[in-house]
Amino acid sequence: MATGRLGAVELGALTYTNLYKVPTDTFAVASISLANRTTSPVQVRVAVTTTDGPSAPSNGEFIEYGTTIAANGVLERTGLVLAANQIVSIYAATTGISAVAMGIETSTV
Numbered sequence: 001m002a003t004g005r006l007g008a009v010e011l012g013a014l015t016y017t018n019l020y021k022v023p024t025d026t027f028a029v030a031s032i033s034l035a036n037r038t039t040s041p042v043q044v045r046v047a048v049t050t051t052d053g054p055s056a057p058s059n060g061e062f063i064e065y066g067t068t069i070a071a072n073g074v075l076e077r078t079g080l081v082l083a084a085n086q087i088v089s090i091y092a093a094t095t096g097i098s099a100v101a102m103g104i105e106t107s108t109v
Helices: none
Strands: 003-010 016-021 026-036 042-049 062-069 074-082 087-092 097-107
Touching: 003 016, 016 026, 016 097, 026 042, 026 062, 026 087, 042 074, 062 074, 087 097
Parallel strands: none
Antiparallel strands: 003 097, 016 087, 026 074, 026 097, 042 062, 042 087
């Protein structure tokens, strides 16, 4: 079971990227942080899904959609409780966004 940093990615532009996938027979409690390293605002989307990127999640799976991160700003979501095989999927309108998931995994067996 992992603890601490569960995933870290540099997002590409205009594509869904898996930040973290919960292993089978496990659940996780996690927080995510998206850092905008550019000097311009950037729109992002965050979903909790079972659809692997780069496919788009279904409309009901988004927890952030069209949210703007200010230049050199941060978006954080805490207290995400994720079931086995769920995926945190992130999308950014441009490059320059770093995403990190921090948390703990616990076995369900």
